[in-house]
Amino acid sequence: MRILDMMTFVILARNRHFGRTAEEMNSTQPAISSRLAAMEHEFGCQLVHRGMRDFRLTAEGEKVLQVFQTVLGNIDALKTSLKSPASTSPAVVRIGAIDSVAATWMPDVIDSLHKTLPNLKIELTVEGTKLLVHGMNKGEFDLIFAIDPAIGDGFRSFVSCVWQMIWAGSPKIIDPDRVYSVDDLSRMPLVTFPKDTPPYRQIAPYFQDEQVLASKLTSSNSLFAMISLVIDGFGVAPIPSVIIRRELRMGLLHPIKVSKRFPPMTIIATYQSSTHQDIIRGVVEQARKSAAIFCASVDPATAWTV
Structure with missing residues (x-):
């Protein structure tokens, strides 16, 4: 053979x-x-x-x-x-991540890998879940961190971390002392990801359960663009609380008291187990460690590992 x-x-x-x-x-x-x-x-x-x-x-x-x-x-x-260290050519690992991961513990992953595997070249792509899963299925990535897993022979997946989700809004348009019902939220302008994206799938049932829909909708495929829109008062949005810690401390945003909590967001890692197994295993292990270290450094109610 x-x-x-x-x-x-x-x-x-x-x-x-x-x-x-x-x-x-x-x-x-x-x-x-x-x-x-x-x-x-x-x-x-x-x-x-x-x-x-x-x-x-x-x-x-x-x-x-x-x-x-x-x-x-x-x-x-x-x-x-x-191979001797001097003759080893750099290996390449292609990582894809949604922006909330890229902005939190991904820098620690890259920094740690550069220290432990100096010959490793890392190509990081920040995209939405749909494009990351599509790219994984096409063989464009070795490892992705997204809301959905990629499914296929030779793929392995695990939960890397979980984000607490809160409704947040600018003091320009919300009363931080008021408790908002789902019906109250439905009558407010809403900032969210585009329709037919995995994050939107979490938002739509929140209103459909109560047989109401948001009256005004502004969408963006970037979490940080959404945060800017919410700060400017264009609407309210469900956002991972750990991502907006600074904005909450500064009073640019306030958590909205709600009668119905928004479900947490699970970040799922999918990696290619068919080739470069030793290298991929090392990268996956470091990603697990970095996610755990980050979650341990913040309020445990806002981010945790399984």
């Missing part, structure tokens, strides 16, 4: 698409299909269910994937151990 064949199968299992696999491997779809057919002939069983819109591994394919991932990981580790 060639290393090329094992790499082909692992990448194919991750992409779930012959065309994307061929493009990633600088090859052709017939060549990828031929390698898969040769492996199935050698093992004497079908490894992949093929359908017009359905691509999934068979039970035998899952077993083969696990073994191939282990073998390729061991090969990567062997290559690393045989």
Whole structure:
């Protein structure tokens, strides 16, 4: 069994698409299909269910994937151990994160990795959850931190932290001593993420449960643009309280007392476990540590790890 064949199968299992696999491997779809057919002939069983819109591994394919991932990981580790520090070329880890993560504990992740893995090059992309998950599925990221996980063969996910969410508003338009009902909030201008985004999915049910909708809506795909809009009095918004600690201390924003609390926001990490396993595991472990350190440094009611 060639290393090329094992790499082909692992990448194919991750992409779930012959065309994307061929493009990633600088090859052709017939060549990828031929390698898969040769492996199935050698093992004497079908490894992949093929359908017009359905691509999934068979039970035998899952077993083969696990073994191939282990073998390729061991090969990567062997290559690393045989290289001297002076000759080691920088490895690249592509990380994607939503802006609330990028602004809190992500800098500690990057700083710690630069100290412990000086040859590691980090490419950080800050985007919304939808684009991060899409990029992960296309093989553009090795690790993402978002509201939704990416689902696929070769992906692993875990909860990295949880944000407390509060309704916040400017003293220009809210009374900090008043208790607001859902109906009260529905009649106020609302600042939120665009419709059909994961954060919006958390906001809409809050009102739909009470059979009311916000009367005025201003949307932005940037959390910090939303915060600026709320400070300027364009509306109220549900925001992770840990993100607006400074604005709350300065009195630019006030937490709104509400009769119905907003649910917390879970930040989910998804990482690629098919390639560069030792490096990715190290990055994931540091991310866990940095998230825990950050949560321990703030009010435990505002951010916590599971």
